[in-house]
Amino acid sequence: xxxxxFEKFRQIVLEDLPLQESLRGFTERDEFVARVxxxxxxxxxxxxxxxxxxxxRENRRVWIERWI
Amino acid sequence: xxxxxxxxxxxxVRVYWHENRPFVDWCYMGATRFTQPFFDNTVEWQMTQPFNxxxxxxxxxxxxxELNERNPGLExxxxxxxxxxxxxTLVAQMLASPARNIVMSEPPPVDSILRANTKNDLVxxxxxxxxxxxxxxxxxxxxxxxxxxxIKFDSWNTIDLDLIRRAFPxxxxxxLYRNPVEVLVSQMRERGxxxxxxxIGQILPGLDFMETLQMPPEEYCAxxxxxxxxxxxxxxxxxxxxxxxxxxxxxxxxxxxxxHFRVDYSPEDIECIETAAQFNSKTPWLTFAxxxxxxxxxxxxAVLQAAEKWLVPLYDELESIRRRKLI
Numbered sequence: 467x468x469x470x471x472f473e474k475f476r477q478i479v480l481e482d483l484p485l486q487e488s489l490r491g492f493t494e495r496d497e498f499v500a501r502v503x504x505x506x507x508x509x510x511x512x513x514x515x516x517x518x519x520x521x522x523r524e525n526r527r528v529w530i531e532r533w534i
Numbered sequence: 535x536x537x538x539x540x541x542x543x544x545x546x547v548r549v550y551w552h553e554n555r556p557f558v559d560w561c562y563m564g565a566t567r568f569t570q571p572f573f574d575n576t577v578e579w580q581m582t583q584p585f586n587x588x589x590x591x592x593x594x595x596x597x598x599x600e601l602n603e604r605n606p607g608l609e610x611x612x613x614x615x616x617x618x619x620x621x622x623t624l625v626a627q628m629l630a631s632p633a634r635n636i637v638m639s640e641p642p643p644v645d646s647i648l649r650a651n652t653k654n655d656l657v658x659x660x661x662x663x664x665x666x667x668x669x670x671x672x673x674x675x676x677x678x679x680x681x682x683x684x685i686k687f688d689s690w691n692t693i694d695l696d697l698i699r700r701a702f703p704x705x706x707x708x709x710l711y712r713n714p715v716e717v718l719v720s721q722m723r724e725r726g727x728x729x730x731x732x733x734i735g736q737i738l739p740g741l742d743f744m745e746t747l748q749m750p751p752e753e754y755c756a757x758x759x760x761x762x763x764x765x766x767x768x769x770x771x772x773x774x775x776x777x778x779x780x781x782x783x784x785x786x787x788x789x790x791x792x793x794h795f796r797v798d799y800s801p802e803d804i805e806c807i808e809t810a811a812q813f814n815s816k817t818p819w820l821t822f823a824x825x826x827x828x829x830x831x832x833x834x835x836a837v838l839q840a841a842e843k844w845l846v847p848l849y850d851e852l853e854s855i856r857r858r859k860l861i
Contacts, residue, residue, distance in 0.1 A: 490585045
């Protein structure tokens with residue numbers, strides 16, 4: 467369920483330029499993940515840090531395997 | 535939200551197929567210029583940013599068409615084709631050095647579109663040409679105040695030169711080539727993907743996969759290079775075509791190449807381009823050192839024979855065309 471919530475949050479971010487701006491500029495992943503969870507919660511969308519880490523790992527995997 | 539606003543500062547970085555339809559992966563690039571030796575090097579760095587690891591648009595390819603209608607991007611100033619291992623990355627790095635230039639060096643989304651018919655054999659040449667215009671437009675968006683826009687294609691895209699020319703009939707292009715023994719020696723040392731049978735589809739027409747696998751590597755590589763050179767020769771009659779030999783580099787970039795591409799640079803820009811020529815293009819922290827003689831000395835008998843049989847006649851023809859075009 468929280469993964470579905472995270473996906474919902476991700477779609478919201480992709481449609482909201484100021485929100486995107488507020489999440490850019492992080493270079494430390496721990497800080498970034500904490501901010502993403504916090505921002506989702508502030509909007510009433512609950513998901514865990516692990517959901518975010520998992521999504522980042524999956525995107526990284528897709529990028530690395532792009533030639534396969 | 536308006537579609538151009540939504541994708542402002544996002545770049546298509548990958549074209550992929552899902553349920554027989556082409557899709558695009560986008561990466562937020564902001565004002566980042568593509569200055570690394572290859573398109574993917576610049577994207578790779580962006581992909582390490584936490585935001586980009588988590589958030590990316592994924593859209594059907596047709597979104598590129600909608601964007602192209604609203605904002606077609608810069609018209610390409612020039613195209614660079616090449617036979618591989620012949621100085622094309624040096625040329626791309628030189629062109630990328632002035633901030634007024636956008637240079638896309640072997641962008642995989644362009645290659646994916648040109649080879650879309652290998653993913654789905656229902657894709658027509660007309661579709662490929664239309665999609666090519668879309669992706670070229672999307673990659674040619676101004677990030678600052680760029681004026682000129684160059685694309686260096688993958689070597690094997692030379693096979694599609696005719697289709698590319700039909701999509702961009704006004705765009706001047708060059709074909710870079712080099713002494714075939716030197717290119718073959720380099721490929722034998724470390725083969726590019728195009729030199730591995732089947733890795734980039736079927737490059738040699740009329741031969742099945744097993745035949746190409748059984749072929750000596752020197753012969754396979756020589757025949758692949760011959761296909762690229764022949765394709766360039768087939769387009770030589772065009773006024774937009776110019777041929778440049780590796781041994782004319784780097785001077786040819788600031789002389790005849792810029793003239794051919796009809797660009798006008800300030801003395802500062804020229805200095806910037808010339809400075810870029812001093813470094814090794816693929817490892818820019820090293821200085822450039824010519825290696826033609828060393829490569830020829832390393833040539834095996836098999837390399838010499840393959841070059842003689844499959845490439846030397848084409849090389850002679852390329853040289854003859856190049857000289858004719860200078861008159």
